[in-house]
Amino acid sequence: MSTAANSLRSCKKETAVEMAEVCSIHLGDGLYGLPISHILEIVGDTKPETVPLAPAFVGGLVHYRGDVLTTVNARQLLGMPPLEGKVPDLLVVESANGCFGLIVDSVREVLTVSQEDFEPNPSTIHERSKAFFAGTYKLKDRLMVMLDPARIDPLELARAN
Numbered sequence: 042m043s044t045a046a047n048s049l050r051s052c053k054k055e056t057a058v059e060m061a062e063v064c065s066i067h068l069g070d071g072l073y074g075l076p077i078s079h080i081l082e083i084v085g086d087t088k089p090e091t092v093p094l095a096p097a098f099v100g101g102l103v104h105y106r107g108d109v110l111t112t113v114n115a116r117q118l119l120g121m122p123p124l125e126g127k128v129p130d131l132l133v134v135e136s137a138n139g140c141f142g143l144i145v146d147s148v149r150e151v152l153t154v155s156q157e158d159f160e161p162n163p164s165t166i167h168e169r170s171k172a173f174f175a176g177t178y179k180l181k182d183r184l185m186v187m188l189d190p191a192r193i194d195p196l197e198l199a200r201a202n
Contacts, residue, residue, distance in 0.1 A: 058155050058156065058157055059155075059156040060153050060154065060155055060156070061076065061153070061154050061155075061156065062076070062077040062078070062151055062152070062153055062154075063075065063076060063077060063151070063152050063153075063154050063178070063185070063187070064076075064077050064080050064083075064132070064148065064149075064150075064151055064152075065148075065149040065150055065151070065152050065185060066115075066130075066132070066145040066146070066147065066148050066149060067145070067146045067147045067149060068115050068116060068119065068121060068145055068146050069116070069121050069146065071186065072149075072180075072183055072184070072185045072186070073115075073145075073185065073186050073187070073188055074152070074154075074178065074185045074186070074187050074188065075132065075134065075143075075187070075188050075190060076187075076190065077151055079134050079135050079136065079190040080132055080133070080134060080135075081133040081134070081135050081140060082132075082133040083130060083131070083132055083133075083148050084103075084105070084130075084131040084132075084133060084142075085128075085130055085131070086128055087103050087131045087142075088101075088128075089101025089102055089103045089112045089131075089142070089144070090102045090103070092111075096198070096199060096202055097117055098113055098114060098117050098118045098195070098198055099111060099112065099113065099114070099195065100112035100113060100114035100117070100142070100144040103131065103142050105133060105140070105142070108140070110133065110140055110141055110142045111141050111142070111195045112131065112141065112142035112143065112144050112195075113141060113142065113143050113144065113193055113194075113195050113198065114144045115143055115144060115145050115188075115193075116144070116146070118173065118193065118198070119173070120169075124146055127146070127147075129144050129145060129146055129147075130144075130145050130146070130147050130148045131143070131144055131145075132145060132148065134190055134193075134194075135190075136190050136191055136194040136197075137191060137194070138194050138196045138197070141194060141195050143193065152180070152185070154178045154180070154185075158178050158179045158180070159176055159177070159178055159179075159187075160176055160177050160178075160179065161176045162174050162175075162176055162177075172192055172201070173188060173189060173192050173193055174186055174187060174188065174189065174192075175187040175188065175189040175192075
């Protein structure tokens, strides 16, 4: 085999595409995602207890395995109207500050995505949205906006307000 062929083969090995697993979720008509490595569990049919005088993004408190978790209402956080007529799903998300709940319209599926299909937030996106988004994956038939678990953590959101 020629030296050029060996060189080409080793070059291909070095440029292996990095893949990531993402949990896809729906909020309104949009498709969003969270890295699967930050999701501990999907809890269905949970109604958070409201917290008087809490910031608007707080969806309430839920009991989770002997602990009490603060939940973040993703619709409220992104400026969407409340979900009507359907019980939302709850994701238990792990961040540097501990665990919290994320209330979403519905959890879809785990997708394996390529880092080649990832685009950072465009400069034209509204600053409020940039605060929560990590970027976007280009899928076959649509875009999936990535939520950044560190940026939607209730302690970090409280510090920002």
